[in-house]
Amino acid sequence: MSxxxxxxxxxxxxxxxxxxxxxxxxxxxxxxxxxxxxxEMKQDKHKNKERKIGSGNKGAxxxxxxxxxxxxxxxxCYPTFDVLGFTFGISxxxxxxxxxxxxxxxxxxxxxxxxxxxxxxKTPEEFQVAFKEFDTLLIDATERAVQRSTxxxxxxxxxxxxxxxxxxxxxxxxxxxxxxxxxxIFRGKNHDYGMFKQEFESGLNWFKKFRIYVDLGYLGFAxxxxxxxxxIPYKKPRKSKNNPNPxxxxxxxxxxxxxxxxxxxxxxxxxxxxxxxxxxxxxRNKIDDTKSFFKILSAGLxxxxxxxx
Numbered sequence: 001m002s003x004x005x006x007x008x009x010x011x012x013x014x015x016x017x018x019x020x021x022x023x024x025x026x027x028x029x030x031x032x033x034x035x036x037x038x039x040e041m042k043q044d045k046h047k048n049k050e051r052k053i054g055s056g057n058k059g060a061x062x063x064x065x066x067x068x069x070x071x072x073x074x075x076x077c078y079p080t081f082d083v084l085g086f087t088f089g090i091s092x093x094x095x096x097x098x099x100x101x102x103x104x105x106x107x108x109x110x111x112x113x114x115x116x117x118x119x120x121x122k123t124p125e126e127f128q129v130a131f132k133e134f135d136t137l138l139i140d141a142t143e144r145a146v147q148r149s150t151x152x153x154x155x156x157x158x159x160x161x162x163x164x165x166x167x168x169x170x171x172x173x174x175x176x177x178x179x180x181x182x183x184x185i186f187r188g189k190n191h192d193y194g195m196f197k198q199e200f201e202s203g204l205n206w207f208k209k210f211r212i213y214v215d216l217g218y219l220g221f222a223x224x225x226x227x228x229x230x231x232i233p234y235k236k237p238r239k240s241k242n243n244p245n246p247x248x249x250x251x252x253x254x255x256x257x258x259x260x261x262x263x264x265x266x267x268x269x270x271x272x273x274x275x276x277x278x279x280x281x282x283x284r285n286k287i288d289d290t291k292s293f294f295k296i297l298s299a300g301l302x303x304x305x306x307x308x309x
Contacts, residue, residue, distance in 0.1 A: 019077060020069065020072035021072065022301075026305065033113070035064035038105055060088075068174065070102070071099065071102040071103070072301075074278070075294075076275075076276045078277035078281045081093075110304060113304060115304045117183055119181070120184070121304055128206075134180070135211060138174070138175070138265055139171070139266065140170075140171055140267065140270065141171065143160060144280060144281075145164050146158055146188075146284075147283065159188055161189075166188035167186065167187060168190060169182060169195075170185050171183075171250075171266060171269065173269035179299040201243075208228065211230075211237045212228075212230050213262055213263040214230075214231075215233065231262070232259065234252040234255060271303070272302035272306075273298040275302065278298060
């Protein structure tokens with residue numbers, strides 16, 4: 001089955017959303033910019049060659065529409081390259097080449113729309129300028145399963161304590177579930193707050209202008225970072241001889257409920273990223289850079305959905 005035949009079979013918006021994560025309107029907004037960067041890539045490829053653009057053998061997937069459909073299908077459904085090739089009428093090897101070539105084009109396209117998340121900050125001042133439009137930030141970490149390595153040391157580093165190997169990263173979102181920041185990918189054995197402190201050096205004024213919502217995985221946040229206001233749940237006291245039946249007070253329970261009601265929005269943001277199976281299914285690619293493409297593109301596509309809904 002050719003790509004054209006697949007395109008012709010997409011009769012409803014529901015089908016398009018199922019295989020790309022976008023509706024017709026969003027796809028049509030994305031396509032012209034994607035086409036522009038495809039043309040630039042073609043120009044760069046032929047810049048130092050004597051052959052004219054368009055000469056030589058034609059690829060099985062020719063138009064920008066077909067290429068955009070392919071890369072979105074891959075990110076949304078995360079098939080193996082053999083399955084992707086079978087679906088689009090090409091070989092698995094060709095599917096692999098198309099996908100890795102189109103990662104950069106997709107990245108540039110989403111960057112053009114201004115929906116890509118930040119991935120690092122050198123100084124607190126840079127952080128505050130980037131997020132100056134926002135008063136409240138929600139912070140959490142997410143993890144995804146990875147294939148078990150044959151190397152014992154790597155297995156041990158990836159072990160998350162949940163009977164599987166995982167990789168983790170920090171997410172910062174707004175109250176509208178827009179993803180502002182996607183952090184460095186760490187191995188599963190790292191603690192959420194430990195990862196965070198490696199990315200944001202403690203003692204510096206990263207968050208002094210922001211209201212911050214975190215969960216109990218970030219206990220100690222107030223000791224290491226100044227904030228405009230910090231919202232973190234109360235932890236249930238430990239059981240002891242003097243306190244055999246530890247309980248939170250009614251006020252503490254109400255506080256926890258109010259914090260959770262707002263903080264859960266970062267969970268919704270992470271869920272939005274994980275609509276793209278490239279970021280939620282067990283990671284199986286062999287090229288390490290792919291992890292970064294997946295985390296950035298899935299966040300960018302989720303943000304694009306929010307902005308152009």
